[in-house]
Amino acid sequence: MSTSEIDRQWTTRLRKRVEGKLPPEKMLPDTQPTYVASWIYVFGVATLSSLIVVIGTGCILALRGPYWWHGSAYGHFVNSLHLWSVELFFFTMVVHLWGKFFMAAWRGGRSLTWMTGCVTFFASIGAGFTGYVSQTNFDSQWISTQAKDGINSGGVGAYFNPLNLGQMLMWHIVLLPLAAVVLTGLHVLMVRVKGVVPPFDKDAEVGE
């Protein structure tokens, strides 16, 4: 195979593009700009850490099932870890969102970073909702019967039915976590490609 043929292959072109946009020193940097040394920049990583605990505890719950998480002390403990890591996930994500909103974090060609973050937020709300209706207790019964009217008023009840436990559980453990994890991965990659957004005064200094 000639060199020109190798250069035309999609694998070669993709590799060169990735190498150009995201070299290893940019993917895993050794240092960060001075302005990142602020508590407001901590909440993105805090959200990511919470998500790891959410996914880990969710996997354990999936392995053992509802009888276990309702009926044993260890099950209650893991169930509580899953709930409270979700609470922490949303708490830190909202503070991260406020921080980035007031920084106008979409500056400097970071619109895709901002948009992947927004869509991840909405996917996470869906994952949280389907989690509440998948608990298999009186709480989930109450929430699903209340929610069905809202969903039906939007005309999507035939496709997304909160009273259908099997459907809600599949959304909760397959589709929405997949969306949240893939989008979070893209979001982090975009942060690595474009870098952490600078404060406004730093932005003015570099003339962006």
Place this chain on the structure above:
Amino acid sequence: MGWLSSLAALFPLDNLGHYFHWHFILISRANLIVIILMVVTFLSALFLPFPGRRSRKENQ
């Protein structure tokens, strides 16, 4: 586990929650506390000094 039971007694979860109602705004006490905590955390993150920031500036 006695201390855990007494801790649980501080946060009774088997009765109706308390709600604040002001005109068209209706919010549970639990949700209001979480929102207040988020605002406090946000403001603290803006104004609290970050460990090691001064030494990094001096090094530059």
